[in-house]
Amino acid sequence: MTTATAKPANGAHKAAIRQENEVQILAAAERVFADFGFKGATTARIAEVANVPKANVHYYFATKEALYRRVIENVCSQWLEAAMTFENTTDPATILRGYIEAKMDLSRSTPYGSRVWAHEIVRGAKFSSDYISTTVKNWLDGRVRIIRRWIAEGKMDNVEPYSLMYMIFATTQHYADFASQIEIFNDNQPLSDAQFAEAKENVVRIILRGVGLY
Amino acid sequence: MTTATAKPANGAHKAAIRQENEVQILAAAERVFADFGFKGATTARIAEVANVPKANVHYYFATKEALYRRVIENVCSQWLEAAMTFENTTDPATILRGYIEAKMDLSRSTPYGSRVWAHEIVRGAKFSSDYISTTVKNWLDGRVRIIRRWIAEGKMDNVEPYSLMYMIFATTQHYADFASQIEIFNDNQPLSDAQFAEAKENVVRIILRGVGLY
DNA sequence: TTGTAACCTGACCAAACGGTCAAGATAAAT
DNA sequence: ATTTATCTTGACCGTTTGGTCAGGTTACAA
Numbered sequence: 412m413t414t415a416t417a418k419p420a421n422g423a424h425k426a427a428i429r430q431e432n433e434v435q436i437l438a439a440a441e442r443v444f445a446d447f448g449f450k451g452a453t454t455a456r457i458a459e460v461a462n463v464p465k466a467n468v469h470y471y472f473a474t475k476e477a478l479y480r481r482v483i484e485n486v487c488s489q490w491l492e493a494a495m496t497f498e499n500t501t502d503p504a505t506i507l508r509g510y511i512e513a514k515m516d517l518s519r520s521t522p523y524g525s526r527v528w529a530h531e532i533v534r535g536a537k538f539s540s541d542y543i544s545t546t547v548k549n550w551l552d553g554r555v556r557i558i559r560r561w562i563a564e565g566k567m568d569n570v571e572p573y574s575l576m577y578m579i580f581a582t583t584q585h586y587a588d589f590a591s592q593i594e595i596f597n598d599n600q601p602l603s604d605a606q607f608a609e610a611k612e613n614v615v616r617i618i619l620r621g622v623g624l625y
Numbered sequence: 626m627t628t629a630t631a632k633p634a635n636g637a638h639k640a641a642i643r644q645e646n647e648v649q650i651l652a653a654a655e656r657v658f659a660d661f662g663f664k665g666a667t668t669a670r671i672a673e674v675a676n677v678p679k680a681n682v683h684y685y686f687a688t689k690e691a692l693y694r695r696v697i698e699n700v701c702s703q704w705l706e707a708a709m710t711f712e713n714t715t716d717p718a719t720i721l722r723g724y725i726e727a728k729m730d731l732s733r734s735t736p737y738g739s740r741v742w743a744h745e746i747v748r749g750a751k752f753s754s755d756y757i758s759t760t761v762k763n764w765l766d767g768r769v770r771i772i773r774r775w776i777a778e779g780k781m782d783n784v785e786p787y788s789l790m791y792m793i794f795a796t797t798q799h800y801a802d803f804a805s806q807i808e809i810f811n812d813n814q815p816l817s818d819a820q821f822a823e824a825k826e827n828v829v830r831i832i833l834r835g836v837g838l839y
Numbered sequence: 840t841t842g843t844a845a846c847c848t849g850a851c852c853a854a855a856c857g858g859t860c861a862a863g864a865t866a867a868a869t
Numbered sequence: 870a871t872t873t874a875t876c877t878t879g880a881c882c883g884t885t886t887g888g889t890c891a892g893g894t895t896a897c898a899a
Binding site for chain 1: 659660661662663664665740743744746747748749750754757758761762765782784785787788789791792794795796798799800802803805806807809810813823824827828830831832833834835836837
């Protein structure tokens, strides 16, 4: 505040306030929705975590549902970015390894978003079915086509691509969504960086070997 | 009612009423908790699905939490039973295949329980951590020891058993927990019996091959 | 300096919720 | 037949919740 704050520059301050508050509230919402689900999360708790009065949450996001939808979309677009590795033109093993590793890293670095998604889908995808049946489905079908080509070219085993992709989704997200269970099994200690790195390598190896790419 | 109802036989009628109502309420609770999570589920909705007045739900189960705990325990004990295949004395491939298939079949036949469990763990295992850190952990460590023995005997690849078990948990339960997402990807149709059978075989094959057992 | 649009917030409200209770109905033991 | 224990249920209650609103403050263009 006292140092180096540049001059306003044409309404920039107001815009910055809006930006900062929205980011703060979205981050808080992600945490709270992850911990309590849509119904269980309260706007009061979100406001508390975001360090703003509850009325302010409703000033920036009209309803709890609108806020929830924004969180969901943020998570999913993050995942789609992680799949950019499929655009590379190297061999299947490198591409699949890159995707699995990127997905594992996301489970490690931002587990809350994954958990919000998990709650949402387990509940029946009430708010996100439109998004899944358009954007996500298009994306998935594209990857499935790529895998089918690999199979046709004899580069990997003939496995149903959907089964493979579901296995990658399930296994990588498990490390975020079921972290509390894993922690209990690990003598009540969160996985250390070393343990997580080992788990990541294990997941990559089992899957790659499982489809004849290792 | 009008046919073949045997005579009371020493207070059997009352006991039967209790039994039937508890089963009915537990089944309804499993569905409603799966669809809405702990907080989102309402005792009124559970009563409605169970076809009893709300006050009757509280007569048989003191609190919503007590009812929830019962549902959780039922689910988990079902899963532990599915793991009996580990007690067999045949080869690792047969044992693992049997376990994966049993777990997939449970996801198909009783998806609601799996979803309640998913909600519970994603939320942080608030109510079930005691159960997991005792019963479930003991069970898991036993299977891990068996797998380590197989590895030591050179019967399979040297993979970290916990990573393998987590992959089996994640993948098999994905077909119950994320069924709504899978359905959307499958052109808004639930997986047919044939599709599910194929998925099951794919999961078994990828995992068995992944650990050098196929 | 002044006007105004955007931001902020304590106080408030109707609806929904988990749980209670008193009074009645039913089954079973004596 | 009478008593007693269990089962049943509509009505009710205190609390929590998402959302509203009036009245204030702050930024900034003119």
